[in-house]
Amino acid sequence: xRRILLLSFLSLALVGPAKGQGTARxxxxxxxxxxxxxxxxxxxxxxxxxxxxxLDRLQADSLVVVSxxxxxxxxxxxxxxVRSGSMKFLTWAMxxxxxxxxxxxxxxxxxxxxxxxxxxxxxxxxxRFTSVYIKQQGQWRLVSHHSTVIAEQ
Amino acid sequence: xxxIRILLLSFLTLGFVGxxxxxxxxxxxxxxxxEKEVLKVEHQKDEALRNRDVAVLDQIYADDLAxxxxxxxxxxxxxxxxxxxxGQINYLSREQEDYRVHVWGDTVVLTGREKSVLEYHGKVxxxxxxxxxxxxxxxxxxRYVAHQVSPVVDQ
Numbered sequence: 001x002r003r004i005l006l007l008s009f010l011s012l013a014l015v016g017p018a019k020g021q022g023t024a025r026x027x028x029x030x031x032x033x034x035x036x037x038x039x040x041x042x043x044x045x046x047x048x049x050x051x052x053x054x055l056d057r058l059q060a061d062s063l064v065v066v067s068x069x070x071x072x073x074x075x076x077x078x079x080x081x082v083r084s085g086s087m088k089f090l091t092w093a094m095x096x097x098x099x100x101x102x103x104x105x106x107x108x109x110x111x112x113x114x115x116x117x118x119x120x121x122x123x124x125x126x127x128r129f130t131s132v133y134i135k136q137q138g139q140w141r142l143v144s145h146h147s148t149v150i151a152e153q
Numbered sequence: 154x155x156x157i158r159i160l161l162l163s164f165l166t167l168g169f170v171g172x173x174x175x176x177x178x179x180x181x182x183x184x185x186x187x188e189k190e191v192l193k194v195e196h197q198k199d200e201a202l203r204n205r206d207v208a209v210l211d212q213i214y215a216d217d218l219a220x221x222x223x224x225x226x227x228x229x230x231x232x233x234x235x236x237x238x239x240g241q242i243n244y245l246s247r248e249q250e251d252y253r254v255h256v257w258g259d260t261v262v263l264t265g266r267e268k269s270v271l272e273y274h275g276k277v278x279x280x281x282x283x284x285x286x287x288x289x290x291x292x293x294x295x296r297y298v299a300h301q302v303s304p305v306v307d308q
């Protein structure tokens with residue numbers, strides 16, 4: 001809990017308050033941000049540990065993932081990449097997370113610097129992502145994730 | 154209840170804003186209606202991009218738009234509109250296909266492939282790109298709240 005609050009504080013300090021809907025930040029938004037951050041971090045830990053049960057629970061059945069290579073994957077295909085080890089996270093790191101809060105839908109953007117092993121190749125290239133979380137029956141679930149390689153400017 | 158329906162569409166948008174052709178299984182009527190509404194806004198947005206109609210884009214784009222371009226750069230609504238106004242982004246043709254629409258009540262996730270020919274800061278690009286777009290209904294209107302693009306890399 002302490003860690004989550006700290007992360008929440010850090011992400012606020014780094015990127016400023018979420019301004020979903022263009023309105024002032026409310027207490028409810030702060031709570032939502034904390035909940036989504038927790039689920040996002042749980043998902044990261046599950047990726048590192050190859051904890052498929054947790055990933056299954058935190059990712060919607062109709063999840064749509066667009067990889068940094070522009071591939072479209074459904075939940076089964078994405079989970080298979082994790083299960084088979086063809087996509088492996090060696091570390092899980094992200095920063096510049098920004099939360100766009102629209103009630104029960106939250107859009108998270110950020111930069112991922114996780115070290116990955118993709119089909120046996122180590123990949124350290126920073127990527128920009130957009131994740132969409134939706135709350136259904138009391139649980140935040142990832143419904144969409146899109147990753148893009150950050151090109152050198 | 155979670156209701157999801159995937160709609161596959163294939164069409165050329167250059168000068169064409171016709172009825173969407175759905176393939177695959179039918180979802181419920183409410184979702185079908187939502188798909189129709191969102192695709193209508195998506196086509197209006199595309200037409201506005203072609204015509205560099207910043208006023209229309211300003212209405213469709215949420216103020217807090219989360220936009221990540223194909224170079225992995227975060228762009229604000231103001232910056233994006235400015236790129237269009239100034240001609241730094243110039244669509245020479247717009248072609249999109251393989252639309253998939255995921256309906257989550259008042260949130261819709263749209264994925265698809267773009268083969269538009271684009272002039273970006275003076276450079277012409279023809280590379281196919283895969284996109285994810287999120288629409289959310291606020292005060293009775295579908296607003297474009299998030300968009301991210303990735304170049305499609307040969308496997």
